Amino acid sequence: MYYETKEKREEQYDPLFLPLTKLGAKTRDRKFLHIVGEVLSLSWLKYKTSEDINSAVALLLPSFACRCIDNNDFLSLQEILVTMDINAGDYDGNTVMHRACEKGRTDMVKYLLSIGATCQLTNRFGCTPLHLAIKNKAVQTKDGQLLDAWYLAGANMNQGDYNGQTALHAAVEKRDKNMVSKLLKYGTRPENKNMWGRTAEDEARQKNLHDILVLFHQPSLL
Known part of the structure; x- marks a missing residue:
């Protein structure tokens, strides 16, 4: 009879989503951004052009920013927003304002409004x-x-x-x-x-x- 090894039985994480699996509640300081950096230095980016890498970063950052809101991590959110379009959406078209409103993060909503976030964009739903x-x-x-x-x-x-x-x-x-x-x-x-x-x-x-x-x-x- 064939027995699978423990390693084979364990579900393998997609490296792209490692930041989402490593984060705990209320991550602080630069730990979140450090994990993001690990993802963005993976081998699949090794032979990409700067333009390709920048495009990948632009697509990933809205999801990371939304995750900051899930974790009530205001510090990491502020740092990520410096490098992205505040009204950019994730794969479902959800912006950081969508997520802040959904989670009822009143302080974050006020901050996002103060730096130019809009309440008028629609997600894919x-x-x-x-x-x-x-x-x-x-x-x-x-x-x-x-x-x-x-x-x-x-x-x-x-x-x-x-x-x-x-x-x-x-x-x-x-x-x-x-x-x-x-x-x-x-x-x-x-x-x-x-x-x-x-x-x-x-x-x-x-x-x-x-x-x-x-x-x-x-x-x-x-």
């Missing part, structure tokens, strides 16, 4: 940073005041994500009657369907959320 802020920060954390602020700022409350899920779908999923009421008051369209063809009301009916279902039929809210 059609989502802007404002949409991610509404759905992932305001709705998911049941922050009514933040939702009020986004509404007053003119954010689109009807925008869906890559699955067609809107903020209203998310509010129903959280079983948050108050948030559903606010979204309907602010003009969110309850007829919007997700990729499975279900509206937020359909989701509430499926979950037997009678107190929320009532809200969909109150004329004062629609």
